[in-house]
Amino acid sequence: MTTITSTASAGAAGGAGTAAPAAADRSPLRRGLLRWLFVAPALAYMALFFGYPLIRNILMSFQHYTPKTYFTGEAPFNGLDNWRNVFANELFSDSLWHTALFTVGSLLGQFTIGLALAVFFSRRFRLSGFVRAILLLPWLVPMVVSAVVWRRILDQDHGMLNSALHAVGLVSQDGVPWLNSPSVALLSAVLVNIWIGIPFNMVILYGGLQEIPRELYEAASLDGSSAWRTFRSITLPMLRPVVTVVLVLGFMSTVKILDLILALTSGGPADSTQTLGTVTYQLSFLQLDFGQGAVVGNVLILISAVFAVLYLRANRADFGKGK
Amino acid sequence: MPSHPGRTRTRARAHIPVLAAALAASTAALGLTGCAAKPEPDTVTVLNSATDTAEHNANQRFLDRCGKPLGLRVEQISVPADQVASKALRMASSDSLTDILELDGSELPQFAQTEGLRPLKDIGVDTAGFSASATSLGSYDGTQYGIARSVNSLALIYNTDLLKKAGIEPPTTWAELKAAAKKLTGGSTYGMAFSASPNADGVYQFLPFFWSGGGDEAALDNGKGEAALQLWKDLVADGSASKSVVNWNQQDVNDQFVAGRAAMMINGPWQVPVLSAQKKVDWAVASIPVPEAGKDAVPPIGGTVMAVPKNGEDPVRERNAAKVLNCLNTEKNQLQWGESVNNVPTRAAAAQAYGLQNPKLAAFAELVTTARSRTAKVGTGWPVVGDALAGAFQSVLTGRTSPEQALHRAQQQASAGK
Numbered sequence: 001m002t003t004i005t006s007t008a009s010a011g012a013a014g015g016a017g018t019a020a021p022a023a024a025d026r027s028p029l030r031r032g033l034l035r036w037l038f039v040a041p042a043l044a045y046m047a048l049f050f051g052y053p054l055i056r057n058i059l060m061s062f063q064h065y066t067p068k069t070y071f072t073g074e075a076p077f078n079g080l081d082n083w084r085n086v087f088a089n090e091l092f093s094d095s096l097w098h099t100a101l102f103t104v105g106s107l108l109g110q111f112t113i114g115l116a117l118a119v120f121f122s123r124r125f126r127l128s129g130f131v132r133a134i135l136l137l138p139w140l141v142p143m144v145v146s147a148v149v150w151r152r153i154l155d156q157d158h159g160m161l162n163s164a165l166h167a168v169g170l171v172s173q174d175g176v177p178w179l180n181s182p183s184v185a186l187l188s189a190v191l192v193n194i195w196i197g198i199p200f201n202m203v204i205l206y207g208g209l210q211e212i213p214r215e216l217y218e219a220a221s222l223d224g225s226s227a228w229r230t231f232r233s234i235t236l237p238m239l240r241p242v243v244t245v246v247l248v249l250g251f252m253s254t255v256k257i258l259d260l261i262l263a264l265t266s267g268g269p270a271d272s273t274q275t276l277g278t279v280t281y282q283l284s285f286l287q288l289d290f291g292q293g294a295v296v297g298n299v300l301i302l303i304s305a306v307f308a309v310l311y312l313r314a315n316r317a318d319f320g321k322g323k
Numbered sequence: 324m325p326s327h328p329g330r331t332r333t334r335a336r337a338h339i340p341v342l343a344a345a346l347a348a349s350t351a352a353l354g355l356t357g358c359a360a361k362p363e364p365d366t367v368t369v370l371n372s373a374t375d376t377a378e379h380n381a382n383q384r385f386l387d388r389c390g391k392p393l394g395l396r397v398e399q400i401s402v403p404a405d406q407v408a409s410k411a412l413r414m415a416s417s418d419s420l421t422d423i424l425e426l427d428g429s430e431l432p433q434f435a436q437t438e439g440l441r442p443l444k445d446i447g448v449d450t451a452g453f454s455a456s457a458t459s460l461g462s463y464d465g466t467q468y469g470i471a472r473s474v475n476s477l478a479l480i481y482n483t484d485l486l487k488k489a490g491i492e493p494p495t496t497w498a499e500l501k502a503a504a505k506k507l508t509g510g511s512t513y514g515m516a517f518s519a520s521p522n523a524d525g526v527y528q529f530l531p532f533f534w535s536g537g538g539d540e541a542a543l544d545n546g547k548g549e550a551a552l553q554l555w556k557d558l559v560a561d562g563s564a565s566k567s568v569v570n571w572n573q574q575d576v577n578d579q580f581v582a583g584r585a586a587m588m589i590n591g592p593w594q595v596p597v598l599s600a601q602k603k604v605d606w607a608v609a610s611i612p613v614p615e616a617g618k619d620a621v622p623p624i625g626g627t628v629m630a631v632p633k634n635g636e637d638p639v640r641e642r643n644a645a646k647v648l649n650c651l652n653t654e655k656n657q658l659q660w661g662e663s664v665n666n667v668p669t670r671a672a673a674a675q676a677y678g679l680q681n682p683k684l685a686a687f688a689e690l691v692t693t694a695r696s697r698t699a700k701v702g703t704g705w706p707v708v709g710d711a712l713a714g715a716f717q718s719v720l721t722g723r724t725s726p727e728q729a730l731h732r733a734q735q736q737a738s739a740g741k
Contacts, residue, residue: 067408067412067433067434067436067437068436068437068438068439069416070412070413070415070416070437071415071416071437071438071439072437072438073416085739088739089739151570155567156565156566156567157511157565157566157567157584158511158584177566179567179570180566180567180569180570180721181721182721182723265521265570266520266521266522267521268520268521268569268570268713268717269521269569269570269717269720269721270521270569270714270717270718270721270723271521271714271717282710285409286706286710287706287707287710288408288412288433288706
């Protein structure tokens with residue numbers, strides 16, 4: 001890195017023939033300045049587009065921020081009022097619990113099925129590329145479109161799923177109240193989200209599998225290792241860094257879920273599918289209480305931040321091992 | 324140093340989703356509007372929800388008709404209906420609000436409360452001769468800020484063939500409604516369909532029953548709202564209405580009706596174009612059934628109102644906007660507009676003419692005279708109250724609570740939200 005910087009500063013000095021002693025003279029200051037210059041655009045970008053909104057959002061959660069604010073520009077600070085109101089709201093604790101269930105359920109399902117499919121497709125066979133491409137479809141379809149289609153599939157009276165289950169004798173004429181019962185609706189939302197998340201998990205894990213050296217498998221088969229043993233002792237450990245990436249990215253996109261729920265159930269029936277995302281939306285954009293909405297938004301950011309830190313630590317540990 | 328760039332890259336990647344969440348949570352509230360160009364002097368701008376091309380063009384014809392004689396060019400800015408309020412707020416924060424703001428009636432109090440709207444009387448908008456319900460739709464705290472060209476409400480729309488076959492007249496009371504719905508249910512057809520979704524659609528459809536039964540949005544647990552909850556619960560429990568009503572918005576209800584899966588439905592006049600375009604189902608409109616014979620139906624009144632934001636720098640623009648509003652609301656223009664959007668004009672005389680000229684939709688014209696505005700009593704508290712009501716009918720329909728408990732809890736929620 002030192003070489004790069006000094007070459008750059010020599011170039012910047014105008015390429016005068018006898019620049020060498022002069023450059024050595026000014027170099028510590030110049031070098032420092034130049035380093036900052038290189039970093040500055042990135043810093044400015046981060047501060048403007050990430051730092052500013054983040055700080056505004058935190059401030060907003062301590063303000064009485066209503067439609068009036070937009071007209072007058074005044075948003076009086078109200079201490080912990082917003083936080084108290086939100087935490088006293090039963091809907092908030094319910095939605096926290098729903099969000100946890102939704103996230104854990106979705107990740108478990110997406111990851112297990114995604115990994116199984118990735119392993120399956122890592123052996124080459126006829127049409128494997130074609131089938132893999134088809135499996136990517138849920139990823140390409142806009143979330144709202146998926147939700148609308150699933151609403152039809154999950155309809156209790158005329159939905160395809162109930163008809164199919166009834167045809168094979170698994171359910172009675174009444175069918176399963178997929179989206180109509182508060183005790184089933186969250187599960188249905190999880191199932192739909194698993195379907196949506198499988199391609200992402202499959203693609204990344206498939207990529208990870210390709211990185212594992214073939215020789216390891218050959219050595220294992222020479223040692224007479226069973227398929228399960230090979231998977232446990234070679235595939236999983238070698239895949240670990242990729243697994244962390246998939247799970248953390250999956251977590252972050254799942255925990256803030258909004259569009260799928262709004263299009264599928266609007267948070268119902270009887271608030272059984274309200275998540276932190278839908279509660280923020282409701283507070284900020286339906287009740288126009290932006291201060292309270294910001295509180296829930298901050299809780300979401302905090303949860304994501306905790307996992308981002310865990311992710312960084314896990315990654316650092318992997319680098320430490322000198323992978 | 325190969326690990327160094329690698330590490331910075333992962334760190335940046337990890338931060339992006341976290342911060343993106345922050346960004347998503349606050350961008351809309353921050354008001355990232357573009358710079359507002361200074362408006363041309365002889366134009367009047369309107370923010371509305373006419374994103375549908377046909378509606379946009381129809382609207383423009385009326386605006387041009389009114390603007391030209393005044394030497395004004397009227398321009399529309401149209402965004403989807405559920406984004407009008409947040410768009411207007413962003414415009415307000417960058418001092419670029421349009422000269423006329425067309426809001427949903429239920430959103431008006433939130434804007435009137437900001438003191439950013441001009442009372443219509445102050446700028447010479449003629450507000451006399453309108454139906455009382457239309458006046459209350461545009462008013463906040465006794466002052467009129469918004470004017471409605473036309474309004475809608477809800478009625479009972481029924482499949483004439485199915486009712487004739489079953490030998491029944493359209494029900495007028497709740498008892499008749501239950502009996503008729505039961506009799507009309509059979510095969511894949513339910514007797515009755517309504518929207519009980521946990522959002523504005525479901526709440527709008529619950530109100531005609533809640534209010535007609537004596538329910539009060541300012542005192543949800545006054546002991547009179549339970550009857551409406553019980554009626555909805557009975558319809559679903561009897562199998563006369565699908566259990567899916569808790570998920571149906573008003574569009575879904577119409578789809579069911581058009582597909583022949585419901586003999587009767589609650590819906591509004593905005594469905595008329597779809598209903599008229601299909602040949603499968605013959606339909607007619609009747610009034611909303613009431614708890615007992617002789618009582619008045621009290622449906623909600625809906626629709627948009629036009630308001631004029633204050634413009635400190637340029638009072639001439641406010642006056643121009645007022646002139647356009649006066650022209651849009653002449654009896655003749657209201658009547659023509661009402662016919663083009665199947666809504667009922669708000670001038671009493673125009674409403675009468677509308678009822679005579681459109682016998683098929685006369686029930687709506689009739690209902691509008693007794694209809695009530697959602698915000699007349701609770702004003703800016705409506706979003707919280709509406710939400711509490713949605714919670715009540717959803718928990719009753721899914722069997723979680725009794726009607727009494729549900730309304731008791733709803734009142735607690737509504738009071739806590741104040």
